[in-house]
Amino acid sequence: MDSFDPSASSLGKDVDPAVMHELLQIRSSIDNFDATLVYVLAERFRATQRVGVLKAEHRLPPADPTRESMQIARLRRLAEEAHLDPAFAEKFLTFIIDEVIRHHQAISDGTAPLPVTPGSADADTRA
Amino acid sequence: MDSFDPSASSLGKDVDPAVMHELLQIRSSIDNFDATLVYVLAERFRATQRVGVLKAEHRLPPADPTRESMQIARLRRLAEEAHLDPAFAEKFLTFIIDEVIRHHQAISDGTAPLPVTPGSADADTRA
Numbered sequence: 001m002d003s004f005d006p007s008a009s010s011l012g013k014d015v016d017p018a019v020m021h022e023l024l025q026i027r028s029s030i031d032n033f034d035a036t037l038v039y040v041l042a043e044r045f046r047a048t049q050r051v052g053v054l055k056a057e058h059r060l061p062p063a064d065p066t067r068e069s070m071q072i073a074r075l076r077r078l079a080e081e082a083h084l085d086p087a088f089a090e091k092f093l094t095f096i097i098d099e100v101i102r103h104h105q106a107i108s109d110g111t112a113p114l115p116v117t118p119g120s121a122d123a124d125t126r127a
Numbered sequence: 128m129d130s131f132d133p134s135a136s137s138l139g140k141d142v143d144p145a146v147m148h149e150l151l152q153i154r155s156s157i158d159n160f161d162a163t164l165v166y167v168l169a170e171r172f173r174a175t176q177r178v179g180v181l182k183a184e185h186r187l188p189p190a191d192p193t194r195e196s197m198q199i200a201r202l203r204r205l206a207e208e209a210h211l212d213p214a215f216a217e218k219f220l221t222f223i224i225d226e227v228i229r230h231h232q233a234i235s236d237g238t239a240p241l242p243v244t245p246g247s248a249d250a251d252t253r254a
Contacts, residue, residue: 004197004200004201004204005197006197008193008194008197009191009193009194010191010192010193010194011187011188011191015185015187016185019181019185019187022181023178023181026174026177026178026181027178027194029170029174030171030174030175030178031198031201033167033168033170033171033174034171034198034201034202034205034220035205036167037164037167037168037171037219038202038205038206038209038211038216039205039209040160040163040164040167041160041164041209041211041216041219042206042209042210042211043156043160044157044160044161044164045211045212046210047153047156047157047160048157050153051150051153051154051157054146054149054150054153055150058142058143058146060138060142060146061138064136064137064138065137066135066136066137067135067136067137067154070131070132070133070135071158071161073131074131074158074161075161075165077131078161078162078165078166079165079169082165082166082168082169083169083173084165084168084169084172085172088226089165089168092164092168092222093161095219095222099215
């Protein structure tokens with residue numbers, strides 16, 4: 001299953017073709033949003049990896065509770081503006097931050113497989 | 128705590144000002160990425176709400192395992208291209224899909240507080 005089939009579905013053959021057409025149209029937009037999310041997340045992790053290296057170099061703690069509560073309050077406000085459930089936005093940010101702290105801890109412990117060095121644009125950000 | 132302070136931090140006053148300056152620069156980019164993520168997520172949920180209404184109207188099941196496995200395989204490929212951990216990308220999509228299925232179930236059960244109607248651009252997508 002190497003190539004992506006945007007019309008793949010378990011919904012069965014008895015779905016009204018007009019309904020299926022509308023469903024596939026909406027799914028095509030969802031696929032575009034998902035690609036955007038992946039690329040923005042990749043850039044976000046690139047930035048947090050730089051923070052991780054900076055913190056490890058200067059022996060700063062991986063977590064920063066004041067910063068995190070500020071981020072959560074701001075994201076809840078942005079979510080309300082965007083008509084997204086603020087509780088979900090908070091859950092989402094917590095999910096991301098947990099992953100970031102795991103990365104920072106790995107950089108700090110020296111267990112990150114491929115650490116980035118600040119300013120190295122080609123460095124691999126997987127950790 | 129109503130206004131966002133981008134320099135809020137628990138890191139303490141003994142951090143080298145040059146290090147703090149670099150940290151705040153990177154955090155400013157992270158804040159921009161987060162705003163982008165919230166707005167793209169809001170549009171993604173708007174699209175999945177339309178799918179939810181369509182599925183409820185035509186009595187289609189909320190989950191679609193074939194579609195989901197296709198999405199996960201594609202996201203893992205996109206993540207590799209973007210130098211994002213594919214395992215994280217999969218965890219991320221699963222996190223989003225679980226929320227979407229919860230929304231679809233609520234629409235189907237009639238417990239969604241503010242359902243959208245297809246084609247209604249102004250409808251509230253919170254559910």
